[in-house]
Amino acid sequence: MATTYTIAELAREFDITARAIRFYEDQGLLSPKREGQGGRNRVYTPRDRTRLKLTLRGKRLGLTLSEIKSIIDMYETPKDTAAQINRFLGVLAHQRDTLEQQRADIEMSLAEIAVHEEECRRLLGTAGMEPAPADAEERDAA
Structure with missing residues (x-):
C-alpha cells in the first residue's frame, strides 16, 4: 500500500496549522483524496507532501501563491x-x-534613524540632560 499522510501528520511535520494546509488546498496547491463517512477525512499522497514542501519553500523565498502554483504546475507537465x-x-x-530594493530601503531607514538618534543625543548633551540608554542591555547595565 502506498504511503499516505493525514492533515495532522503534515501539519506536525512542517510545523504549520491544519488551517494553513486547508487554505493551500483551497488555492489549488494540494488535492487530497477524501475518505470516511461523507468524505470528511483528507488523505494526502507523497505528491501532496512534495507540493506542500515546495509551497512552503516558495513562501520563504517571498513568492506569491499564484507564482508558486504556476511553477509547481509547470513541473507536473514535462x-x-x-x-x-x-x-x-x-x-x-x-x-x-x-x-534588494527592500534591503536598500531598510538601510536608508536605519541611516535616517541613526542621524535622528545622534541629533537627539546632541540636543540632550547641550541641555545638560542625560540621554536614555540606546537599548535594553545598556538599561540593564545602568
Whole structure:
C-alpha cells in the first residue's frame, strides 16, 4: 500500500496549522483524496507532501501563491523543461530585485534613524540632560 499522510501528520511535520494546509488546498496547491463517512477525512499522497514542501519553500523565498502554483504546475507537465527552468529563473530574478530594493530601503531607514538618534543625543548633551540608554542591555547595565 502506498504511503499516505493525514492533515495532522503534515501539519506536525512542517510545523504549520491544519488551517494553513486547508487554505493551500483551497488555492489549488494540494488535492487530497477524501475518505470516511461523507468524505470528511483528507488523505494526502507523497505528491501532496512534495507540493506542500515546495509551497512552503516558495513562501520563504517571498513568492506569491499564484507564482508558486504556476511553477509547481509547470513541473507536473514535462513538456519543455528549458522553458520551465527559464520561467523559474525569471520569477527568482524578480524576487531578488524586490528583496534588494527592500534591503536598500531598510538601510536608508536605519541611516535616517541613526542621524535622528545622534541629533537627539546632541540636543540632550547641550541641555545638560542625560540621554536614555540606546537599548535594553545598556538599561540593564545602568
